[in-house]
Amino acid sequence: MAVGAASPAVGHAAAGAGGEAAPAEGVPGIGVEAKGKGKAVLVEGGRRQSPSKGMGRRRKRTRKTRRRCMRMRRRGNEDEGEKWLGQYSSTQSILLVGDGNFSFSLALATAFGSGANLVATSLDTYEALRKKYSGADSNIMNLKRLGATVFHGIDVKTMKFHTDLKNRRFDRIVYNFPHAGFKGKEYEAHMINLHKKLVKGYFDNARHLLRPCGEIHVSHKTGGSYDKWDLECIAAKFSLILVEKVGFRKADYPGYDQKRGDGPMCNKSFPLGTCSTFKFKIRDLKKRKGQNWKRTGLVLSLGGSTRPSLNALGAPGGIPPPMGGITSTTLLTPQGHPWYEQRIIAEPLGGTTDYFFSQEYQGSLWREYAMLRQVMPGATSWNYSAFLENRYRESVQKQERLRRLIAYSCQ
Structure with a gap:
């Protein structure tokens, strides 16, 4: 295929008739017609293509290319040893709090093939867990076998003072479906206040255990009385800002079995319904000031x-x-x-x-x-x-x- 460049004086006709070779038969000619100072309109197959349309197509191609590169990069990282499950990576140092029967922590450790970067905690003692949840004992054993660290009796409202946590920092701190206990109906004001108090304690403590670019996650139901918890407003009081809100899907974490955690039906699962994972980061105080x-x-x-x-x-x-x-x-x-x-x-x-x-x-x-x-x-x-x-x-x-x-x- 021959490519001809027309001079500003001669125009497009020179591409087929002038000193340059004409395009072969059946092959569309491609030329560049100069227009004004330094501006050119791409001519393809004898038709002019407007710059605006070309830019729009280019942007679409750029977005598709960027997404394709991200997928390829993630696959390459997995081939090199980094593995992903849902929102979490095997290279991240992750603290999981209030995990109940430890099924969520085990889902991550199993997918990563190792729990070396995981610290899984529960509010209950080991003896209480064995009585509450039928599968807690085996989940804990499998977590330890995969190299995860497991702590019991960790209160999210005081965990920054815990001997084994106060000197550690994490990339991700995760609290799935926080709940202050069944002491009334979920829509009652005193119950909402109890839940908000729990979340305040969590944010206040988690920010002290977070690395500078780390994230604090809260998976939470949305709609109805759950929106009255006002997570963003509570987080803002502790210099935390919402950076992303993504839908939470239980299917993304095979083996995860959410439990009620309290009361006579503590070993029963509760319906998740519509829920999301709220991701918070520490606000740049110097920039804000x-x-x-x-x-x-x-x-x-x-x-x-x-x-x-x-x-x-x-x-x-x-x-x-x-x-x-x-x-x-x-x-x-x-x-x-x-x-x-x-x-x-x-x-x-x-x-x-x-x-x-x-x-x-x-x-x-x-x-x-x-x-x-x-x-x-x-x-x-x-x-x-x-x-x-x-x-x-x-x-x-x-x-x-x-x-x-x-x-x-x-x-």
Whole structure:
């Protein structure tokens, strides 16, 4: 197949008639027609192909190619030793909490061919597990045979202090279907609060055992009263953000048999219904703090930068100077106490206003405001002017209370 490149002056016709060889019979010609400066339109089989259509097709091909590469990479990793089951890989260090009869942990260890990277825990003691679940004993034996670490009596609300866990860090920490016990109906407010308290304890402890780029997983039912647990809101209180929510399918974990875990029917399975795995990561606090700082529109620098001046802002509108309307010092002055009269003369009523807008107090207020924004980002929506206004009001009220107290005590 011959390929001809046409010059801008001659055009497309030169590809078949000019100095270059014409395409062979029955073979479509492929040429490039220059158009404008450096822009070309691909011509295929005598038809022009618009750039927009070409880009759309290219994007689709790119997505398909990317997915194909990911599948091939995963297969290659499996061939090299990495194995996957559901959301989890054999190369990840995984902590499984509240596993009940340990069937989920065994499903992972069996699929990986090894449990060397697994730490499986239960709230119950070993003796209690044997009484509760018919297959727990054999599951534990198989886990240990595959090299997994098994702990009993681990409470998710205090596990960060456990001797065998406090110095370890994990890529994944997994809690499937947390439940605070059967102490009422699932839709009752006190039951929802008990469940939320359990999840709070889990998040608070799990974040201390997580590696910097690790994930905290919670598999949870969705819909109805289960949505009232509000996992995302609870996680946010512990600097955790939701990065992904995927459907949970029991079929992805062969051998997994969920148990009720409490009550006379503890060895019975419960219906999963619609459920998902919520994946959380630790929020980048440094990045978030920087964003909040930029949001305030304030720049705090050590060397000669400009910053809002209290003198420039002046007294906040609508607030009179402290005691400024009092022209006589006898209003609150107890009669017959010269020491108090001398104090009033030494510190006139307008002195508080002058000190408030002095350079010394200016700096202390600015430092207080900057520290407040760093320590409690987002806790207040004040800008600097509103902050000054509030502090001014507090100063007025404090001065008023102090002077009334002195006047009363001297009577």
